[in-house]
Amino acid sequence: MLGFILNALLAGLMVAAIAGPLGCFVVWRRMSYFGDTLAHSALFGIALGLLLEINLELAVIMACTVLAVVLVLMDNRRGLSTDTILGILAHSSLALGLVIISFTDNQVNLLSYLFGDLLTVSTLNLAWIGIATFIVMVLLFQNWNKLLAMTLHEELAQVEGINTKAMRLLLMLLIALIVAVSMKVVGILLITSLLIIPPACARTFARTPEAMALIASAVGCLAVCGGIASSWFWDTPTGPSIVVMASLLFVIGRLSGPGERA
Amino acid sequence: MNSNTLLSARAISLQYDQRQVLQNISLDINERQIVTLIGPNGAGKTSLVKIVLGLARPTAGSIERRKGIRVGYMPQRLHVDQSMPVSVNKFLNLAANARPERIDSALDEVGAGSLKNSQLHSLSGGELQRVLLARALIQDPQLLVLDEPAQGVDVNGQAELYRLIADIRDRHGCGILLVSHDLHLVMSATDEVICLNQHVCCHGHPEQVSNDPAYLELFGKKDAETLAVYTHHHNHSHDLAGEVISSDDADKPSGSGHHH
Numbered sequence: 001m002l003g004f005i006l007n008a009l010l011a012g013l014m015v016a017a018i019a020g021p022l023g024c025f026v027v028w029r030r031m032s033y034f035g036d037t038l039a040h041s042a043l044f045g046i047a048l049g050l051l052l053e054i055n056l057e058l059a060v061i062m063a064c065t066v067l068a069v070v071l072v073l074m075d076n077r078r079g080l081s082t083d084t085i086l087g088i089l090a091h092s093s094l095a096l097g098l099v100i101i102s103f104t105d106n107q108v109n110l111l112s113y114l115f116g117d118l119l120t121v122s123t124l125n126l127a128w129i130g131i132a133t134f135i136v137m138v139l140l141f142q143n144w145n146k147l148l149a150m151t152l153h154e155e156l157a158q159v160e161g162i163n164t165k166a167m168r169l170l171l172m173l174l175i176a177l178i179v180a181v182s183m184k185v186v187g188i189l190l191i192t193s194l195l196i197i198p199p200a201c202a203r204t205f206a207r208t209p210e211a212m213a214l215i216a217s218a219v220g221c222l223a224v225c226g227g228i229a230s231s232w233f234w235d236t237p238t239g240p241s242i243v244v245m246a247s248l249l250f251v252i253g254r255l256s257g258p259g260e261r262a
Numbered sequence: 263m264n265s266n267t268l269l270s271a272r273a274i275s276l277q278y279d280q281r282q283v284l285q286n287i288s289l290d291i292n293e294r295q296i297v298t299l300i301g302p303n304g305a306g307k308t309s310l311v312k313i314v315l316g317l318a319r320p321t322a323g324s325i326e327r328r329k330g331i332r333v334g335y336m337p338q339r340l341h342v343d344q345s346m347p348v349s350v351n352k353f354l355n356l357a358a359n360a361r362p363e364r365i366d367s368a369l370d371e372v373g374a375g376s377l378k379n380s381q382l383h384s385l386s387g388g389e390l391q392r393v394l395l396a397r398a399l400i401q402d403p404q405l406l407v408l409d410e411p412a413q414g415v416d417v418n419g420q421a422e423l424y425r426l427i428a429d430i431r432d433r434h435g436c437g438i439l440l441v442s443h444d445l446h447l448v449m450s451a452t453d454e455v456i457c458l459n460q461h462v463c464c465h466g467h468p469e470q471v472s473n474d475p476a477y478l479e480l481f482g483k484k485d486a487e488t489l490a491v492y493t494h495h496h497n498h499s500h501d502l503a504g505e506v507i508s509s510d511d512a513d514k515p516s517g518s519g520h521h522h
Contacts, residue, residue: 028345028346030343145356149356156335156397159316160357160358160401161358207381208347209352211347
């Protein structure tokens with residue numbers, strides 16, 4: 001009884017803790033639609049995983065990674081805006097995923113992928129999430145200043161010896177990895193909110209990038225605890241409850257925070 | 263390459279999308295020399311700067327930099343997303359080779375010591391340009407590349423900024439490549455002017471260039487007039503279409519000097 005709640009809590013906290021700092025870059029670099037696109041392609045990964053009968057986590061990570069690399073390579077595209085390309089990739093991969101799933105014999109509970117199924121997190125799921133968050137944390141920490149420098153001014157960073165192309169790819173891969181493993185927590189349709197809302201809430205209180213990252217982590221963890229509690233007491237769906245909690249914290253933060261953010 | 267030459271570009275050409283952006287451009291930058299690049303929008307100034315910085319490769323020609331040269335770069339402008347909280351101090355700390363004492367001395371040198379703990383968002387245009395200049399100085403550069411340093415700075419501030427740049431050259435003995443279209447302000451602090459419009463229209467000392475037919479043709483007499491106003495007077499000038507306009511209009515100070 002307590003076991004599955006503990007698993008859920010651990011999984012949620014790990015994801016939220018790392019989604020905070022990573023999400024800051026998503027907010028600073030205006031990549032939220034990119035996060036959405038990755039999330040949609042995760043369903044394509046699920047479909048492939050079912051079809052080829054391989055581990056679903058691995059399939060999703062692979063699908064997201066391939067998409068991230070494709071996007072970096074398509075950087076020099078002509079004629080279409082990034083916005084449009086993301087839109088095409090997001091919805092065609094989602095649709096393709098749904099079509100492929102209809103061919104498999106599996107009785108798949110689509111809702112659990114779309115909106116998360118935190119309370120059924122297994123120990124194996126937990127291991128995947130743990131490994132992924134650890135990798136993301138180490139790489140993010142190691143490259144933090146380089147990523148900041150690139151975010152502030154790409155060419156200036158390049159002149160000072162930072163390989164900005166590699167950094168861009170790294171950031172996309174890290175987001176892909178987190179998106180892939182947090183599917184269990186809040187589901188495909190809500191993953192981006194975990195990357196966006198806590199940093200947005202933290203912005204009101206932060207005067208340094210690091211403070212913003214830490215506060216975002218804390219807000220995310222609080223939202224996870226609140227969401228699971230609400231699910232426990234009122235039997236609400238866990239993933240959406242977490243997002244509702246985060247949104248509530250955002251509103252409270254806006255209303256109570258310092259009005260002038262100089 | 264000469265012993266005091268920092269950078270030497272020979273016959274640089276750049277083609278992009280089958281469009282000739284730069285054609286057969288050669289330039290040298292020496293120690294203690296301020297080289298100013300002027301030219302209309304689309305003349306290829308930014309492309310040339312990128313090639314000088316090593317951010318882009320020319321389609322033809324060669325570029326030679328002194329071995330181990332330290333380059334400071336001041337980009338045209340810095341846009342920081344409102345969602346990112348960054349102080350001036352943090353921004354300068356992100357520079358390669360940043361050390362606390364270097365940050366302090368660079369800030370003092372550009373007269374921005376009091377801004378150290380301000381947020382980047384709260385700075386005015388002129389303050390932000392000073393902070394960007396400080397960031398370039400942290401590299402203790404032998405070559406400074408300044409891309410439109412006076413952008414968003416009011417006229418008084420511009421004159422001050424160019425004086426500061428000349429001072430920096432004197433103190434550090436570095437070479438400076440300056441991109442500008444504030445002709446009249448830049449000229450006084452410049453050793454060599456290169457007038458660019460895909461190819462080098464003309465080059466030489468500021469006074470030489472300002473009387474060069476190629477230069478006058480490129481900018482029209484009116485800009486040339488604003489520049490020359492310090493030395494001599496014409497009784498008429500030309501507008502953008504080349505029409506003669508009365509000297510009353512032509513004498514209007516600044517503001518009219520910007521066609522781009």
